[in-house]
Amino acid sequence: MSRILCIDDEPAILRLLEVVLKRDGHELVPxxxxxxxxxxxxxxxxDAILLDLGLPDRDGLELLAAIRAASTVPVIxxxxxxxxxxKVAALDLGAADYVTKPFDGDELLARLRAALRAAxxxxxPGGILAHGTLRIDVPRxxxxxxxxxxxxxxxxxxxxxxxxxxxxRVLTHSAILEVVWGKxxxxxxxxxxxxxRALRLKLERDPAQPELxxxxxGIGYRLA
Amino acid sequence: xxxxxxxxxxALIAVAAVAWLTSALQPVLGLASSALLFLLPVLLAATxxxxxxxxxxxLAGAGAYNYFLLEPRFTLRVHELDNFISVIxxxxxxxxxxxxxxxxxxxxxxANERARASTEAAALSSLLAxxxxxxxxxxxxxxxxxxxxxxxxxxxxxxxxxxxxxxSLDLSAAAWAIHNGDVTGHGTETxxxxxxxxxxxxxxSRPDQVVLALAQPADGRVRRxxxxxxxxxxxxxxxxxxxxxxxxxxxxxxxxxxxxxRLRRTFLASLAHDFRTPLTxxxxxxxxxxxxxxxxxxxLLAARRLDRMMxxxxxxxxxxGGSLAVNLESLDPVDVIAxxxxxxxxxxxVVLHRILPAELPFVRGDQVLLHHILANLLDNAARHARTRxxxxxxVETDRVVLRVEDDGPGVPAAERTRIFDRFSRIEGxxxxxxxxxxxxxxxxxxxxxxxxxxxxxxxxxxxRFSLSLRLAxxxxx
Numbered sequence: 001m002s003r004i005l006c007i008d009d010e011p012a013i014l015r016l017l018e019v020v021l022k023r024d025g026h027e028l029v030p031x032x033x034x035x036x037x038x039x040x041x042x043x044x045x046x047d048a049i050l051l052d053l054g055l056p057d058r059d060g061l062e063l064l065a066a067i068r069a070a071s072t073v074p075v076i077x078x079x080x081x082x083x084x085x086x087k088v089a090a091l092d093l094g095a096a097d098y099v100t101k102p103f104d105g106d107e108l109l110a111r112l113r114a115a116l117r118a119a120x121x122x123x124x125p126g127g128i129l130a131h132g133t134l135r136i137d138v139p140r141x142x143x144x145x146x147x148x149x150x151x152x153x154x155x156x157x158x159x160x161x162x163x164x165x166x167x168x169r170v171l172t173h174s175a176i177l178e179v180v181w182g183k184x185x186x187x188x189x190x191x192x193x194x195x196x197r198a199l200r201l202k203l204e205r206d207p208a209q210p211e212l213x214x215x216x217x218g219i220g221y222r223l224a
Numbered sequence: 225x226x227x228x229x230x231x232x233x234x235a236l237i238a239v240a241a242v243a244w245l246t247s248a249l250q251p252v253l254g255l256a257s258s259a260l261l262f263l264l265p266v267l268l269a270a271t272x273x274x275x276x277x278x279x280x281x282x283l284a285g286a287g288a289y290n291y292f293l294l295e296p297r298f299t300l301r302v303h304e305l306d307n308f309i310s311v312i313x314x315x316x317x318x319x320x321x322x323x324x325x326x327x328x329x330x331x332x333x334x335a336n337e338r339a340r341a342s343t344e345a346a347a348l349s350s351l352l353a354x355x356x357x358x359x360x361x362x363x364x365x366x367x368x369x370x371x372x373x374x375x376x377x378x379x380x381x382x383x384x385x386x387x388x389x390x391x392s393l394d395l396s397a398a399a400w401a402i403h404n405g406d407v408t409g410h411g412t413e414t415x416x417x418x419x420x421x422x423x424x425x426x427x428x429s430r431p432d433q434v435v436l437a438l439a440q441p442a443d444g445r446v447r448r449x450x451x452x453x454x455x456x457x458x459x460x461x462x463x464x465x466x467x468x469x470x471x472x473x474x475x476x477x478x479x480x481x482x483x484x485x486r487l488r489r490t491f492l493a494s495l496a497h498d499f500r501t502p503l504t505x506x507x508x509x510x511x512x513x514x515x516x517x518x519x520x521x522x523x524l525l526a527a528r529r530l531d532r533m534m535x536x537x538x539x540x541x542x543x544x545g546g547s548l549a550v551n552l553e554s555l556d557p558v559d560v561i562a563x564x565x566x567x568x569x570x571x572x573x574v575v576l577h578r579i580l581p582a583e584l585p586f587v588r589g590d591q592v593l594l595h596h597i598l599a600n601l602l603d604n605a606a607r608h609a610r611t612r613x614x615x616x617x618x619v620e621t622d623r624v625v626l627r628v629e630d631d632g633p634g635v636p637a638a639e640r641t642r643i644f645d646r647f648s649r650i651e652g653x654x655x656x657x658x659x660x661x662x663x664x665x666x667x668x669x670x671x672x673x674x675x676x677x678x679x680x681x682x683x684x685x686x687x688r689f690s691l692s693l694r695l696a697x698x699x700x701x
Binding site: 083104 | 509595
C-alpha cells in the first residue's frame with residue numbers, strides 16, 4: 001500500500017481518484033492547491049504524486065519543478081490539457097508520466113504501478129536490468145531477448161538501457177537524445193528514429209508491428 | 225540667349241563709356257594706358273556673359289580704340305603693326321577670360337544644383353524619418369509631387385488592373401521600370417513617348433515590385449537628365465521608407481496573429497478543462513458501475529464519444545485559427561502506423577489488419593498531425609467496416625502511400641470530395657456516431673502538411689483512403 005498525494009482543485013475528481021486508488025489499495029492524500037500540496041509534502045512523505053496542471057494558485061508546471069527540486073518522488077501529471085508540447089514540457093521537467101483527462105481508471109493504475117516500480121529500482125543500480133523477456137547485463141554490455149543473445153551497437157545498447165531503466169515510462173525524444181548522444185543533440189530526433197528501427201529489427205517479433213518499443217507521437221518512446 | 229544679349233548690350237555701353245573717357249583724357253593718359261582701359265569692358269563682358277559678349281566687346285573696343293585714339297583719328301585704318309597687335313591681344317584676352325569665366329560659372333551652377341539636391345534629399349530624409357513609416361511614405365510622396373509634379377506609386381499588381389488610368393504604353397514603361405530597375409518613360413531613352421516617367425524605388429541591383437510614376441511636366445517640357453537623376457535619388461529614399469513600412473506592417477500583423485493565437489489557445493485550454501473535468505467524473509463513475517450494469521457500460525461509451533467529439537472540435541478550431549504549427553521531420557512510417565493502431569479499439573466483430581513491407585523508407589511529415597490523421601481514418605474505417613479494417617503502406621515511385629481500407633458500404637463517387645467537408649454525412653449510411661468532423665480534420669491537417677489525401681473504392685467494395693507521403697531527405701525507395 002502506498003500513500004498517493006493527489007493535487008486537484010475539483011473535489012469530485014479527488015473523490016473519484018480515491019475510489020480508483022483504493023482498488024490497488026493505495027491511500028489518497030488530497031490537496032486542492034499548490035500551497036496545500038507543499039504543506040502535505042512537508043508533513044509526511046508520500047510514495048507518488050498525481051498532479052493536475054490547472055491549479056488555482058500556481059501554474060502546475062511551476063509546482064512540478066518545485067516538487068522535483070525538493071524530492072525524487074514520482075509525479076504523474078493528470079491533466080485536461082492534452083497538447084503535445086504541454087506533455088513534453090511536463091515530462092522534461094521530470095514528471096514520471098502524463099495522463100490526460102478523462103482518464104481510464106485501469107490505465108491510470110497501470111501507469112502508477114510502473115512509476116512506483118521505477119522509483120523503487122532507482123535506488124538500487126543493479127548490474128542486471130530486466131523487462132519482460134529482455135535481460136540487460138550492464139557491466140558486460142550484453143543483451144538477451146527470450147534467452148537468445150542479441151548483438152547491439154553501443155548506441156542501440158544505450159537507447160535500450162535508457163528505455164529499460166525507465167521501466168515502461170515514456171522517455172521524451174530529447175531526454176533519450178541527451179543521455180545517449182549528449183546535450184548538443186537534443187533536437188536530432190532522426191538519430192533516435194534510426195536506432196529505434198534498428199532495435200525493432202533485432203528485438204521485435206514482427207518489426208513492422210512493434211509491440212515492445214511503443215511510440216508516443218511527438219513525445220517519445222516507452223517499453224510496453 | 226537673353227543673358228547673352230543683355231551682356232552684349234552692357235559690353236557695348238561699357239566700351240562707349242571707355243571710349244568717351246579715354247578720348248576725353250587722351251592728352252593726360254597716353255595711348256598705352258588707354259589701350260589697357262579697353263580690357264575692362266572685355267573682362268566685364270566675359271565674366272558676365274561668356275564668349276559672345278566678350279567678342280562683341282573686343283570688336284567694339286578695337287574699333288573704338290582705332291577710331292577714336294589711333295592716328296589717323298576718326299578713321300578705321302590701321303597703320304602701325306603694334307596697333308594691330310593690341311587688337312589681337314585684346315581678342316586673345318577676351319577669349320581666355322571668357323572661357324575661364326564660363327567654366328567657373330558652370331562649376332558654380334553645378335555646385336548650387338548639388339547643394340540644392342542634397343538639401344532636398346536631406347529634407348525628404350528627415351520627413352521620412354518622422355512618425356510611422358506608412359504615414360511618412362505618404363508625406364514623402366507629397367513632397368516629391370510638390371516639387372516635380374503629380375506623382376504616385378505603381379506596383380506590379382496595378383499593371384494587371386484596368387482602372388489605373390495609364391495608357392498601354394505607360395503600362396509597358398511601368399513594367400519595364402519594375403522588372404529592369406531603370407528610369408523609364410517620358411524624358412528618358414526608354415519608351416520616351418509615354419506620358420509618365422517611371423522611377424524605381426530600389427537600386428537596380430535588386431528591382432522591387434513598385435515604381436514611382438511621375439506625370440510629364442504640365443508645360444510640355446522634357447525633364448533634364450539631372451532632374452531625373454535627382455528624382456531617382458529621392459525615390460531610393462522613398463524605397464527605404466517603404467521597406468520600413470512593410471516591415472512595420474508585417475511586425476504588426478505578426479503581433480496581431482500571435483495575440484489572437486495566444487487568446488485562442490488560452491480560451492481553448494480553459495474550454496477543454498471545463499468540459500473534461502466533468503467528463504472525467506462522469507466517465508470515472510460510470511467505469512466503476514459498468515461491470516455490474518449494462519446501462520452504465522452504455523453510458524460510459526457515450527461519455528467517451530462525447531470526449532472524442534470535444535477533441536475533434538478543439539482540433540477543428542486549431543485549423544480555423546490558421547496557426548496550425550507544422551513541424552516537418554523525417555519519420556518512420558512504422559512508428560506512425562503503430563501508434564495510430566495502438567489507440568484504436570475496433571468494435572466487436574471488426575478485425576484490424578496491417579500490411580507493411582519490412583523495409584519502408586522514412587517519410588517527411590509532422591508526427592503529431594500525421595498521427596491524428598491516421599487515428600481519425602482508422603476510427604472512421606472501424607465505424608463503417610463490416611468485418612475488417614486494413615491499414616497498409618507501399619512504396620510507389622518516390623512516395624510512400626499509406627492506405628486505410630474498410631469493407632463497409634464505401635463512398636459513392638459523387639460524394640468523394642464532399643466527404644471531407646465538415647458535418648457532411650452520406651445519407652442513410654452513417655450508422656454510428658462520428659462527430660462529422662473527423663474527415664474534415666484529416667483534410668485540414670493533410671493540407672497543412674502538403675500531403676494529398678484521397679478516397680476511392682476498395683477492390684471488393686468498401687472505402688479506401690490514401691495518403692501520399694514524400695520520402696524524407698536522403699531516404700530512397
